[in-house]
Amino acid sequence: MLTFEEKQTIIESFPELSRKDVSMKRVNYHYADSKFDKTVVVQHLHPNGNAFIYVADVPGYEPDSRGLVNVREASEAELRKTIEDAIAGLAEEKTEAEPVEEVWLDGHNSKLELKEEIGAWNIYHGLNLEDSFGDYQEAADYLREEGFKKVEDGGIVR
Template sequence: MLTFQEKLDIIETFDELTKKDVSLNRVNFHFEDSLYDKTTVVYHLHPNGNGFVYTGDLPQYKADKKGLVNIREFNEEELREIITASITYLSEEEKIEPAIEQTWKDSEGHTLLLVEEDDRWNIYAGDNLEDSFGGYDEAALYLREEGFKIR
């Protein structure tokens, strides 16, 4: 297991991350260029060596419901890989091909339906029209900003 200082030294090599001190001598590192509201990459790195890295729903990591992976037992290579994966995850647009109808869900289980109708992209909550957009990209961006993902 790496010490707190060793983890800190490794994380600080990522120039794109900004260090922010938080309570109880813990440290967060943010990726300010994130395409999403989420900017925290390293969460609550503690002097005891415990801490978390945000991986969202990346399939190669077993994250908790908040998308965080505990890095307490990580070695240097594993730590560098997971931080790189997190930054990549937060800096790339989802590559989704438009369909005629898509189901989007948020982390709380709410479901919205995105439907192409008469050259418009409409968002429905049940039978109720929530919003309408002129293009797929605009509608998908809105849904992502509201915390929804295709399911």
């Protein structure tokens, strides 16, 4: 495990981070050019070597509910990579994905629409809500079980 001083030296080698001392001899490091309200990259670097890095929405990490991963046992290479990824995550603006809207047809040309809306996957028959599911796969499986096939771009039924 890297010591507090070794971690501090590695973190401070990133010129885009600024240091802020916090309580109990802990140190935070901020990324001022963040595209978001969140600017803390390294949170609570403690003299015992413990620290957290903010990697919410960064692929390849499994952060806690606050978007943080613990780097207490990280090697120098792991620590550097995690910091680089965290900075990159805060530096790029996230683009909202277009909500999914699909048309499904059955053998009688009955049409249902599958729409992603506020965290749910809703199936509509015209303006009427037919059913709602927690994820896409559940909704698609339901439609297939009912004999529907998705209409791809260009009107091809699959």
